[in-house]
Amino acid sequence: GQQLNQSPQSMFIQEGEDVSMNCTSSSIFNTWLWYKQDPGEGPVLLIALYKAGELTSNGRLTAQFGITRKDSFLNISASIPSDVGIYFCAGRINAGNNRKLIWGLGTSLAVNP
């Protein structure tokens, strides 16, 4: 099925550093979502974006809905060890009752204390 291009695939950073990851699509999306998944757990919704150009923060996390509606980025500022996990972007093309999401392949984040 269709998937989003998510990069980077993995990151290894020092505690305190900022992190940036992004997703791109060949299709126009009307919703962008960012989830975090810890090992052996289900994904947890971090940020939801619904409007082109929208910039939304959740604590140290900031995400933006690209103006072309074909991309989104997630930034994490001042990373801490509990930021470790896999971050997935997900998007939705259609409005209305179709809630099916298209997923990125994930960005694995490791933080060195």
Place this chain on the structure above:
Amino acid sequence: GAVVSQHPSRVICKSGTSVKIECRSLDFQATTMFWYRQFPKQSLMLMATSNEGSKATYEQGVEKDKFLINHASLTLSTLTVTSAHPEDSSFYICSAASGRVRNEQFFGPGTRLTVL
């Protein structure tokens, strides 16, 4: 709010047996639930969309007779893996759409299935 539970969290079974996994929305009603499977170090793969009171919609390549889905109430959907084989071993995750958050999907903790 928007808490989703799954049971069991892990199951080990013999080849040929059937396994039922439950997905419950604990503090909201969900007319739509989704079932995913996830292989190690891979993304989530949607298997089917489950709507309360109607038949599930399966994704291409997913056998509906193999993976039986029942969404009997607004808080419960079940996935039954029939005649399980080792290749069915995977991490199965459900999600439920919450009307409180623009019908976005909230995920259960997942079920690790191992078929011997």
